[in-house]
Amino acid sequence: ARAQIGVTGLAVMGRNLARNFARHGYTVAVHNRSYAKTQSLVEEAGHEGDFVPSESMADFVASLERPRKVVIMVKAGAATDAVIDELLPLLEEGDIVVDAGNAHFPDTIRREEALSARGLHFVGTGVSGGEEGALLGPSIMPGGTRESYESLGPILEAISAKVDGTPCCTYVGPNGAGHFVKMVHNGIEYADMQLIAEAYDLLKQGLGASAAEIGQIFAEWNSGDLESFLIEITADVLQHVDAETGSAFVDIVLDQAEQKGTGRWTVQNGLDLGVPITGIAEATFARALSGSVPQREAGHAALPAHTQEWEIGADDDSRARFVEDVRLALYASKVVAYSQGFDQIAAASAENGWDIDRGAMARIWRGGCIIRARFLNRITEAYERDANLPLLLADEYFTNAVGNGLAAWRRVVAAAAQNGVPTPAFSSSLAYYDGVRAERLPAALIQAQRDFFGAHTYRRTDREGTFHTQWSADRTEQEA
Ligand code: 6PG
Numbered sequence: 364a365r366a367q368i369g370v371t372g373l374a375v376m377g378r379n380l381a382r383n384f385a386r387h388g389y390t391v392a393v394h395n396r397s398y399a400k401t402q403s404l405v406e407e408a409g410h411e412g413d414f415v416p417s418e419s420m421a422d423f424v425a426s427l428e429r430p431r432k433v434v435i436m437v438k439a440g441a442a443t444d445a446v447i448d449e450l451l452p453l454l455e456e457g458d459i460v461v462d463a464g465n466a467h468f469p470d471t472i473r474r475e476e477a478l479s480a481r482g483l484h485f486v487g488t489g490v491s492g493g494e495e496g497a498l499l500g501p502s503i504m505p506g507g508t509r510e511s512y513e514s515l516g517p518i519l520e521a522i523s524a525k526v527d528g529t530p531c532c533t534y535v536g537p538n539g540a541g542h543f544v545k546m547v548h549n550g551i552e553y554a555d556m557q558l559i560a561e562a563y564d565l566l567k568q569g570l571g572a573s574a575a576e577i578g579q580i581f582a583e584w585n586s587g588d589l590e591s592f593l594i595e596i597t598a599d600v601l602q603h604v605d606a607e608t609g610s611a612f613v614d615i616v617l618d619q620a621e622q623k624g625t626g627r628w629t630v631q632n633g634l635d636l637g638v639p640i641t642g643i644a645e646a647t648f649a650r651a652l653s654g655s656v657p658q659r660e661a662g663h664a665a666l667p668a669h670t671q672e673w674e675i676g677a678d679d680d681s682r683a684r685f686v687e688d689v690r691l692a693l694y695a696s697k698v699v700a701y702s703q704g705f706d707q708i709a710a711a712s713a714e715n716g717w718d719i720d721r722g723a724m725a726r727i728w729r730g731g732c733i734i735r736a737r738f739l740n741r742i743t744e745a746y747e748r749d750a751n752l753p754l755l756l757a758d759e760y761f762t763n764a765v766g767n768g769l770a771a772w773r774r775v776v777a778a779a780a781q782n783g784v785p786t787p788a789f790s791s792s793l794a795y796y797d798g799v800r801a802e803r804l805p806a807a808l809i810q811a812q813r814d815f816f817g818a819h820t821y822r823r824t825d826r827e828g829t830f831h832t833q834w835s836a837d838r839t840e841q842e843a
Contacts, residue, residue, distance in 0.1 A: 366392035366415045368432045368518055369423060371446060372464075373400045376490070377436030378408075379497035380463065383522040385412025392416075394423035424453040430484075431458040432515055439464040447474060456482035459511045463490045467628055468539035468546060472715075475507065475538040484511035487538070489545020491732035492524065500524035502732035503532035504548070504724075506541030524731025531731040535724070536717035543632075543711055544724055547704050550629030550643040552593075552733050553622075554700035554788060557646035559597050561786045562693045565775065568784050569673055569685055574611035578602035584690055588764070589697075591736030620650040629707070636710045641795050642700030645787040670783040691768030692775035696792035698765050701742060702755035703795070722746030754799065765796070772796075 369392030370381040377395075381404065384391045390413040395401045398418045405416050417423035424431060431454060435446050443462055450460060460483060462471065471487030478485035489504030490497065503523045505512065512534040523532035535541040559581075566577045578601030585594045603612040626647040633640035652659070675685045705721050712719040725742035728734055745758035752758055756765065765772075776793050779786040798804065813819035815834045820843045822829055829843040 364426055364428050366390045366426045367428055368392070368434065369394065369427050370434045370436060371395065371420070371423060371450075372435055372437035372442075373404055374436070375494050376463075376497050377434075378404050379494055380434065380436060380490070380501075380522070381414070382408045382411055383498055383500070384518070385414055387521045388412065389518060389521075390415060392423055392426045394418075394420060420449050421453055424450065429455070429458070430514065431455075432461065432518070433459070434461040434463050436463050439466045439470075443470070443474075447478070451478075451481070451483075454483055457484070459484040459486060459507075459515055461486045461488055461505070461515065462542075463488045465489075465545065465549075465623070465625060466542050468543040471506065471542045472539040479508075484508050485538075486511050486515060487540075487542040488519075489535075489541050489548065491545065491548055491728075491734075493733065496524070496731050500531070500731050502548075502727050502730065502735070504535050504541045504544045504727065505532070506535050506538055506543075508537065509534060523727075524735075526726075526730040529726065531727045531729060533720075533723050533727050536712065536719045537715075539715065540712070540717040540719055543715075543717075544708060544719065546625050546629050546632070547708055548728065548732060548734060549625035550633075550640065550647075550707075551700060551704045553626040553629075553646040553650070554642040554704075555591075555593050555697060555734055557649050557788045558642070558693055558696050558700065558792075559593060560649075561779075561784075561789050562689050563597070563601070564784055565689050565779060565786065566686065568782065569675055569689075569778070570682055574601045574613045580686055584693075587690075588694055588738060589690065589736075591738070592733060593736075619654045619656070621654070622647070622650050626650070632711065633707055636707065636714065638703070638707045638710045639795065640703040640707050641791040642696065642703055642788050645791045646700075649785075649787050668783045671781045673782055674778070688771040688775050691771035692789055695765045695768045695772045695796070696789050697738070698756060698761050699792035699795055700788070701738075702761070705742070705755050720746075720750070721752075722750065756796070756799065 367389045368384050370377050371394040373393060373395040381391050381393050392415045393401050393404055394417050401416045405414050415426045417426055433450060435443060437443055437446055443464055443466060460478060466487055475485040484507055486505050486507035490501045492501035500523055503519045505519060516534060520530035520532045523530045535544050563577055566572050566580060578598045581594055581598035581601060585598060601613055605612045605615045608615055626643065630644045630647050675681050708719055708721055708724065722743045725739045729739045741760055742755065745755060745760060746752060755761055772793055776786065776790050779789065810821040814821050814831055818831050820829045820831045830840050831843045832838055832840045
């Protein structure tokens with residue numbers, strides 16, 4: 364037994380993670396259901412480091428130093444359970460099983476409970492960054508016991524992305540915490556992508572600009588506060604020309620966005636916890652709307668627009684002002700989406716006793732992952748100022764940043780409504796902003812209605828207690 368870490372499941376993510384471990388000097392045991400993939404990995408990447416290939420699971424496990432560290436990188440769901448079942452009889456107390464797939468966190472909680480009952484550590488780990496990240500340095504979000512992190516953590520930190528020398532990997536919290544944080548990362552990814560798509564649509568319709576021109580605008584934005592991987596690839600994608608037709612690539616792509624489910628899980632969990640993650644929800648529903656083909660056909664045929672003329676002057680200054688408005692609206696909406704996502708992490712952490720450090724999560728998202736961005740430094744700083752910050756938006760930096768763009772944000776949302784450009788994420792983020800800052804909300808009326816039709820009771824602003832009014836009788840009030 365000489366391998367320091369093992370990877371089972373050698374599709375592209377597993378293969379690249381194994382190569383990343385090897386490139387960092389670790390001896391890596393490798394295994395796959397079909398041996399051909401294991402062989403091709405060793406043939407093609409054998410020169411990069413020290414691999415120990417095994418055909419059987421038993422040989423694979425036997426090739427690992429104790430405590431064994433086995434990384435499972437298979438399709439989330441039943442395949443993960445099947446691999447765990449195969450591994451279990453071969454492992455011994457103290458061994459560490461790492462699930463690096465996109466598992467749903469309740470599955471991770473269940474698996475951790477089952478494995479810890481057998482004296483094993485189960486580490487549900489979020490890994491972000493796609494194929495390239497897995498090879499060159501992903502952002503890694505491991506959950507599980509602190510004890511397992513002592514021996515596993517240094518290896519994961521070694522292969523993770525680094526920003527200013529700091530690894531984009533840290534211990535997240537017990538059982539499902541790592542996969543939970545990865546799920547919220549993906550939810551924020553959905554919101555970020557939707558916001559960028561809305562900004563693109565506004566520039567396209569408002570300015571009548573070509574994809575390439577809009578690509579240049581995104582490239583410029585990438586040198587400021589919005590600097591991020593998603594803005595950078597957007598600039599690139601928009602400037603790409605389809606080889607076959609010679610038209611802008613984005614114009615020949617079918618406009619129906621798909622999803623594998625992590626955004627949906629995030630929204631479902633937001634509903635369970637009662638946390639208003641409206642940006643993520645709108646982004647997920649916008650994908651659903653794009654794929655609702657019969658409804659879109661019926662809507663396109665039947666629904667009038669009654670739009671107004673755009674009020675953007677044709678001169679360069681007016682056009683530049685509109686571009687700047689959209690940039691500010693995008694930034695403000697993005698702050699809202701992140702603020703909501705971090706609220707969700709706080710709520711789940713409290714509910715599950717995970718004690719997640721939100722500032723540390725922003726820190727490990729600065730590099731390697733899909734939502735990596737300059738702006739995450741600001742989030743870390745905000746939680747360093749106040750680890751229990753109830754609302755990220757209320758941190759002084761973000762209050763000022765959003766406040767500076769507030770008038771622009773309102774102009775953009777109003778223009779979108781008047782001109783019939785669908786901007787669910789821009790609009791709902793502004794509505795959230797106005798809702799969360801309001802001194803008084805019309806929720807009072809909702810409580811009154813509930814009491815009227817269902818005797819659901821209400822509380823008063825002027826004294827303690829729970830009350831019901833006898834609506835259908837003499838309308839006297841009773842303490843409930
Ligand atoms: C990552 C990504 C990745 C995710 C894809 C596709 O962090 O590397 O989040 O995990 O699976 O982005 O997600 P959808 O198919 O749901 O868009």
